[in-house]
Amino acid sequence: MSKSAPSDLQEQNSWSTFKARELNGKTAMDEPENIMSTLAGFIEKLHAKASSPLEKELITARVLSLVKARKEARMVIGTHAQAMPLFISILRSGTPTAKANIAATLSALCKDNDLRIKVLLGGCIPPLLSLLKSELVDARKAAAEAIYEVSSGGLSDDHVGMKIFVTEGVIPALWEQLDPKNQQDKVVQGSVTGALRNLCEDKDNFWQAILDSGGVEIIVGLLSSDNAAAQSNAASLLARLMLAFIDSIPKVIDSGAIKALLQLIGENNDISVRASAAYALEALSSKSKKAKKAVVDANGLHVLIGAVVAPSKECMQGQSAQALQAHATQALANICGGMPALILYLGEISCSRLSAPVSDIIGALAYALMVFEQNSGVDKESFDANKIEDILVKQLKPRDSKLIQERVLEAMGSLYGNIYLARYLNHAEAKKVLIGLITMAAGDAQEYLMLSLASLCHNEVGIWEAISKREGVQLLISLLGLSGEQHQEYVVWFLAILTDQVDDSKWAITAAGGIPPLVQLLESGSQKAREDAAHVLWNLCCHSEDIRACVESAGAVPAFLWLLKSGGPKGQEASAMALTKLVQTADSATINQLLVLLLGDSPGSKAHIMKVIGHVLTIASYKDLVHRGSAANKALKSLIQVLNSSNQETQEYAASVLADLFSTRQDICDSLAIDEIVHPCMRLLTSNNTQVIATQLARALGALSRPMKTKTTNRMLCIAEGDVKPLIKLAKTSIEAAETAVATLANLISDPQIAAEALTEDVVAALTRVLGEGTLEGKKNASRALHQLLKHFPVCDVLRGNAQCRFVVLLVLDSLNAMAMNGSDIADALEVIALLARMKQGVNFIFPPWAALAEVPSSLEPLVCCLAEGPPSLQDKAIEILSRLCGDQTLVLCDMLVARPITIGSLANRIMNSSSLEIRVGATVLLLCAAKERRQQSMEALDLSGYSEPLVYALLDMMKLNSRYSSSDIEVRSPRGYFERSAFQARDEFDLLDPATVLASTVSLGLLLILSSFHAKNKLTVVEAGVLEALSDKLLRYTFKSQVLFHLAFVNFCTMYCP
Structure with missing residues (x-):
């Protein structure tokens, strides 16, 4: 020791x-x-x-x-x-x-x-x-x-814990401590009750035994304890029991618990006790009609309404205060039949002014409106927000007590601020802002604004009329200059709403002297005030050039540049929008200030700065953009440098701005050092970046490589081997990105070397995908790209097999339906079909590519449309393609031609005026086809076109043409023979005859036969034109066999004219 x-x-x-x-x-x-x-x-x-x-x-x-x-x-x-x-x-x-x-x-x-x-x-x-x-x-x-x-984790989600608590008999042991005979310490009593509250679940059968042995009375007795923790935990335990065991509710009612709970809600008790008592009343009223009636009979509605407004009246804060409001409100909702019913009930009793105190009722209504949430069981018809608005407007009386006014305004603010209710109300945002202005105004201004709010709440009155137009604007501008920061926020917020909806307000603001204080707010206001002021000024600039000039003269550009530097995301966005309207000259001072912002160390986003720079460069002169050392040229190079940023968002915006600039200013693309622009773009494109960045880079490259009408040097000489691979990879991603990549590829593969590399990377698969799934613009670019490939390489190298070829033909034809007849895009698409139509079957193709047209007759409709409505160049392409189908789709094709009578006239016109023998022969074949199968309709359409007589002379000229074949190499084909065996049904590609190689005299003679047989005046025209003499002359030039056949044709022809 x-x-x-x-x-x-x-x-x-x-x-x-x-x-x-x-x-x-x-x-x-x-x-x-x-x-x-x-x-x-x-x-x-x-x-x-x-x-x-x-x-x-x-x-x-x-x-x-x-x-x-x-x-x-x-x-x-x-x-x-x-x-x-x-x-x-x-x-x-x-x-x-x-x-x-x-x-x-x-x-x-x-x-x-x-x-x-x-x-x-x-x-x-x-x-x-x-x-x-x-x-x-x-x-x-x-x-x-x-x-x-x-035990605070409870039992519901903790199976292991539940086993431990049940196995160890925790609940019986704790319940034993609450036996009144034990005279337990109050602190111990409170903690034990809290533990029992934590462990109260219907999964433990011991609770039922507790209820059967008078447990409710013991718990209710704890409500009168002089220990706050015991009271709070007892009320919570009571709530848990009623929620878990519905049969306990009658016992709770009979025990006198309702009166005790209502007393605990009173303001003299601890806030946690009051919140728990409200929780118990919420649980009690959620399960039993008898309990609801008992609460009402005990004057519970008045007590619960007081509990809802208690935190604001007594300046309470914290979770317990929030819980008190929430539980009391839900208890009221249970009693009234739901939140919509509670809101209507509170609104109605507030009108009577008999229920006291009215301010508490309206305060409770305000809270209910704030926390109301729409659910699937409540719709507009079962709960009319306009009815509540009408009730509150009636309560809004300028001469009423200040407290009631405040509560009414609070309730209206909750109504307009609730996203579920505001959508059913007109001008909800404007009304919400007006309420904010009213609460901060005083005297005549407050009364004026209250009258404006009341007027606005009538559906037939708009914002402009509600504030008495210019008079209201003048009041708002006066408040803007004299009020505090928060007041300024509401004023400029309302002006933003006003200028969004009412054009007349913009001149009213200007006339009232509103521009200078708004510009000042850009520099000195709060963040929200600056953002809304920027939005208002942007609206003003968009309205008219005169107002824009006023804004500029008020010194807005420097103020906006300051906001662009120091503002938040919304402020920067609003500033950038305003500057794109405000800045109309690319002066060096503005560009240099923007460059300082772009290249500075500011941690914020540079996206909006780049947007403004892009706008300024768009309006810069050609000389400034291309001259080295100028501010505009420096800005352009800085944007290119920003592509190397480590921030992906910055890279994306830089690429987007460059793409927009090069698309708008094609005039500068040939004069810039392309390698200084393309190399950074390609370097970033080939690195591991996001699809969004790659898409924007492809847009920039596409704009740079866009073909010009004037002859220029090849801009893409700096494209190195392998550079095209990232574009093709991008073309195989999402369809939006693929379209952008294809647009660029369509420009680049005009170069044979780039085209060869693209072909080895299977670019055709990407092109066919865009043709099938893309937008009209995407389909145009895909057709243009295919056209370029087919110009460089044989069809069999571009398209692999009949399936892909058929697919491409049908997709390109389908894209024709939406293309304009006067554009270059439709010419590219038709050229693709024409190139494929010239292809003959051989080793790589079992059937010729144009056979797809015969398989799907409806695909011919766009071609017929081009023949009917297109310019001569498109008509010639359509004729070249359609003339190859006369033997396979004779009836379908004839029906389509005569269904549009104008096509007959178009064919006659091209026979007379085309400089291409192939086109003239093809048009003759098509007209011959239509005349043979649908003679009446086709001849009537020809007469209506006025081309019958000049067509005869044109056909005669064709008949006189000398063949490039000797007489021994050919035989005369009658029209009947021509159709019985189509020239495209030969056994091998060397036997196949193109329409241009068929004797022009044969098809022209056939058409002349039909023309002369239809009408007497046509016979006379044929004779007068000298057709008989021409036939006699040709007869002398043929071999014996051919002479016999041609003689028969000549005899048949002559019998029609000789007596």
């Missing part, structure tokens, strides 16, 4: 020193490393058998102090392997003081949910239940608090 005394004294002295240092904030354990080492030492001492009981009490006290004060200490305990078993051991066999310290330590640890689970799984429940029966009050308090904390 003599040896231990100095040790005890030393421990006490060190403990005193430790406490002193802790109080002075000078402890060396401020560092996490020191805390860890200190706690490790404490745990080692607790574990050592040599430590005396007193030492363990002191050490556990130190551990408790650290755990309460420092989060790091709790983390150390949680991760120490020996800590929890040691604590449980002390709980079992330590001194009462050490046990109490450890129990309190476990309570502190349980504040963190992860540690709470470790404590629970560490086996703390049995020793804590034993400690709860200790004779020492402090030990019981510590045990009760620890059980309360460790």
